[in-house]
Amino acid sequence: MKTLSPPPRLLMGPGPINCYPRVLTAMSTQLVGQYDPVMTGYMNEVMALYRQVFMTQNKQTFLVDGTSRAGIEAVLVSAIEPGDKVLVPIFGRFGHLLAEIAERCDADVHTIEVEWGQVFTPEQIEDAIKRVQPKMLAIVQGDTSTTMLQPLEHLGEICRRHDVLFYSDATASIGGNPFETDKWQLDAVSVGLQKCLGGPSGSAPITLNERYVELVGKRRHVEAGIRSSHHENGKSSRIRSNYFDLPMIMDYWGSERLNHHTEAASMLYCARECAINLIEEGIENTIVRHKVAGDAMLAGVKALNLMPFGDLAHKMHNVVGVYIPDCVDGETIRHQMLHDFNIEIGTSFGPLQGKIWRIGTMGYNARPDAVYQTLQSLETVLRRNGHAMPLGEAVDNAYAVYASEHSTAKNTDEEK
Numbered sequence: 001m002k003t004l005s006p007p008p009r010l011l012m013g014p015g016p017i018n019c020y021p022r023v024l025t026a027m028s029t030q031l032v033g034q035y036d037p038v039m040t041g042y043m044n045e046v047m048a049l050y051r052q053v054f055m056t057q058n059k060q061t062f063l064v065d066g067t068s069r070a071g072i073e074a075v076l077v078s079a080i081e082p083g084d085k086v087l088v089p090i091f092g093r094f095g096h097l098l099a100e101i102a103e104r105c106d107a108d109v110h111t112i113e114v115e116w117g118q119v120f121t122p123e124q125i126e127d128a129i130k131r132v133q134p135k136m137l138a139i140v141q142g143d144t145s146t147t148m149l150q151p152l153e154h155l156g157e158i159c160r161r162h163d164v165l166f167y168s169d170a171t172a173s174i175g176g177n178p179f180e181t182d183k184w185q186l187d188a189v190s191v192g193l194q195k196c197l198g199g200p201s202g203s204a205p206i207t208l209n210e211r212y213v214e215l216v217g218k219r220r221h222v223e224a225g226i227r228s229s230h231h232e233n234g235k236s237s238r239i240r241s242n243y244f245d246l247p248m249i250m251d252y253w254g255s256e257r258l259n260h261h262t263e264a265a266s267m268l269y270c271a272r273e274c275a276i277n278l279i280e281e282g283i284e285n286t287i288v289r290h291k292v293a294g295d296a297m298l299a300g301v302k303a304l305n306l307m308p309f310g311d312l313a314h315k316m317h318n319v320v321g322v323y324i325p326d327c328v329d330g331e332t333i334r335h336q337m338l339h340d341f342n343i344e345i346g347t348s349f350g351p352l353q354g355k356i357w358r359i360g361t362m363g364y365n366a367r368p369d370a371v372y373q374t375l376q377s378l379e380t381v382l383r384r385n386g387h388a389m390p391l392g393e394a395v396d397n398a399y400a401v402y403a404s405e406h407s408t409a410k411n412t413d414e415e416k
């Protein structure tokens with residue numbers, strides 16, 4: 001077998017994306033034992049770093065090993081007891097995922113839906129909460145399947161008023177769009193690395209507030225073989241997953257360091273580096289970088305005579321959907337982009353399958369050169385497939401977005 005040598009793809013789909021080089025370097029760093037004070041020191045650093053990423057004071061902020069859905073599953077299976085009511089507003093594929101995981105926890109799942117390409121108003125969600133009276137509201141912030149960003153800032157207050165737990169999956173949006181755990185009164189949040197945080201998938205940072213921790217603490221049942229006489233069982237039912245048992249994972253990350261799984265050390269190095277990268281650049285600056293790259297890509301695709309998908313007032317900064325023009329075959333275009341230009345753009349699922357492409361600008365790839373290369377290559381491929389457009393305008397329009405951003409930033413600096 002040949003040495004591993006993947007082609008130098010530019011990943012401009014809805015994620016995963018190319019990693020920041022420093023994240024790749026961190027992942028290939030040598031291991032230390034899981035109770036080595038160096039390693040437990042790194043674990044503590046990761047907790048502190050992700051408190052900044054999530055904008056929270058929550059003590060319980062750590063990693064669940066596994067891809068983003070591991071974080072989702074851990075939050076849901078640890079909190080939901082059979083028969084508990086869970087409300088899931090669905091505006092894309094990942095809302096369906098939350099509902100399906102909640103169903104597997106034997107929750108009494110209630111859903112409300114809007115057409116793909118739209119988001120919910122706070123009133124729609126509050127009406128459903130009044131009707132269903134759920135124990136938990138579980139909602140995605142940015143759903144890459146539709147490119148929409150659900151506003152969350154008013155939902156925490158509504159949930160508190162109705163005594164509902166508030167959980168959000170912000171996998172696809174954190175780091176590229178505003179997200180404030182404490183200010184928005186979220187009780188639990190889970191994310192992944194493979195979007196705006198600029199890492200590979202395989203680690204799911206989560207944060208849990210006291211309200212959530214107290215609830216799942218009632219279900220604490222320490223595994224036989226590691227339990228001691230001081231471990232008492234909680235009064236509520238045992239969590240139905242061992243791997244995703246958050247009280248046990250908290251005991252591993254906490255001062256007791258009670259062995260649960262063996263921490264995925266290379267992924268921890270990687271998650272740590274993603275957070276440092278974000279914090280060093282500045283969360284606000286990184287969000288602006290994603291917004292400008294997203295605006296430049298949007299201006300570019302419009303100039304390619306491609307129609308953007310969905311309610312643009314609620315578009316995520318880091319991905320845009322565009323309708324596939326009737327005169328071309330969507331998969332042929334993607335194939336040529338990949339094989340002739342080494343650029344990946346995304347296809348779609350469910351009701352949007354075959355109708356839109358999704359083009360991402362996130363993490364390491366939220367850069368002008370990545371935007372220009374993608375637009376220039378797409379123009380060439382579209383032209384060769386018979387799609388008409390004014391040549392050269394896409395990249396020029398993207399340049400103009402970057403130029404106006406630079407002049408705004410310069411003026412703001414001068415005013416200071």
Ligand SMILES: Cc1ncc(COP(=O)(O)O)c(C=O)c1O
Nearest residue numbers: 067068069094144171172192201
């Ligand atoms: C919003 C959202 N949630 C969950 C997931 C699932 O992530 P994973 O494939 O890492 O389990 C994704 C992946 O794209 C996502 O965009």
